[in-house]
Amino acid sequence: MNTQRILFIGAGRMAEAIFSGLLTMSKEHIESITVSNRSDEARLDYLKSTYDLQVTTDWKSAVAHANVIVLAMPPQAHEPLLKELAALTAGQLVVTVAAGIGPSYLEANLPANTPAAWIMPNTAATIGESMSLYAVGQHVTDEHEEVLEMILKGMGEAQKCTEEEVHNLTAVTGSAPAFLYYFAESLIDVTKKFNIDDETAKQLVVQMLYGSVAMLKGGTEPSDLREQVTTPGGATAEGLKVLQNHDFATIIDEAIAATNKKARGN
Ligand SMILES: NC(=O)c1ccc[n+]([C@@H]2O[C@H](COP(=O)([O-])OP(=O)(O)OC[C@H]3O[C@@H](n4cnc5c(N)ncnc54)[C@H](OP(=O)(O)O)[C@@H]3O)[C@@H](O)[C@H]2O)c1
Incomplete structure (x- = not known):
């Protein structure tokens, strides 16, 4: 070059x-x-x-x-x-x-x-x-x-x-980081409810996310990683059930769709 x-x-x-x-x-x-x-x-x-x-x-x-x-x-x-x-x-x-x-x-x-x-x-x-x-x-x-x-x-x-793909996928790569930060903020707020100071709550959540992303980067399927944490009938499964009952996957789908709609000026 x-x-x-x-x-x-x-x-x-x-x-x-x-x-x-x-x-x-x-x-x-x-x-x-x-x-x-x-x-x-x-x-x-x-x-x-x-x-x-x-x-x-x-x-x-x-x-x-x-x-x-x-x-x-x-x-x-x-x-x-x-x-x-x-x-x-x-x-x-x-x-x-x-x-x-x-x-x-x-x-x-x-x-x-x-x-x-x-x-x-x-x-x-x-x-x-x-x-x-x-x-x-x-x-x-x-x-x-x-x-x-x-x-x-x-x-x-x-x-x-393709140009069309960039229009569609910017919501995933460009905007979804804001969704993830919102998830982090919400989890930090919950952590503080257990009488944990701000700094410690942030440290717990940030390192948890960092480690989880490192596991994902390792190449294991997200669903396999989820199953490794989730004993059937156990405590984590109860928490996941709440997300599923609130249609977590649909919420994410709608958030991406709303982002794309706005980005296209609709
Ligand atoms: N920040 C991100 O994470 C991100 C991610 C992907 C894409 N982008 C895109 O990157 C672009 C720049 O974003 P940024 O975050 O770097 O913004 P920024 O920090 O606000 O900087 C914008 C720059 O554009 C100049 N500018 C503003 N109006 C102008 C005009 N009419 N003619 C010529 N220069 C002008 C500004 O300087 P003067 O006002 O002095 O000219 C400034 O240097 C945006 O189009 C944004 O959509 C940003």
Whole structure:
């Protein structure tokens, strides 16, 4: 792979997760990283003093030098920005991380034949543990895919999908972490009812989740792990029965469906 000259438009948490991963894991493939926002110079000063990169508040002047452009700004900022970008691009790979903005939208708003891609990390990207999804447009070559894989590798694991699949699965990989944190909050609250202080309650629940996830990562089927904990007719089985009586699986199904409905603007 040739070395890459990457321009970030947007300098927030997601941009930082991407370029910090790149600089840690793939520095030999990076010729330059330029990061831009519209006006927050303090943020740019912080990034420049922390990472090996250039900063600017004038992204337009940096487009010609870049061979990859990463859009790391809010979804609603894309339409006006793409109008300006369309006049300046010359075949660069354009990648967005914005919710709901697939490669077909980028292609429709950029010059013909522009290679376009959509990557959808989750918040664990900031610690290199994302489960990211990505989809590519019609003009993405094998070499572009290598660049995308390099970007994604810096944030954790990634799964290539169709554009439609990214729309459907972002609820699972991007939003369901909030469901899991809600489960953790609820369990911590219950733990505190037994006269346990906040810190200890949190420690009990967090390590329980961490160990359980490590068991899952080991590859054993979730249902087998559940059965290992659940003696038939025992105490855990009584607790699970409550979840089943409240149709836990249906609640999860409905939560994912509601997330997708909203994400599609319905
Ligand atoms: N955070 C996540 O876990 C996560 C996960 C997956 C995807 N995403 C997506 O990643 C994108 C960025 O999220 P984030 O969490 O990094 O947000 P953030 O921390 O709020 O940063 C947003 C950045 O975009 C810039 N920006 C805002 N409006 C802009 C505009 N009109 N034109 C150009 N730049 C603009 C902001 O700087 P200025 O206002 O100074 O320009 C800022 O640097 C969003 O589209 C989000 O959907 C986020």
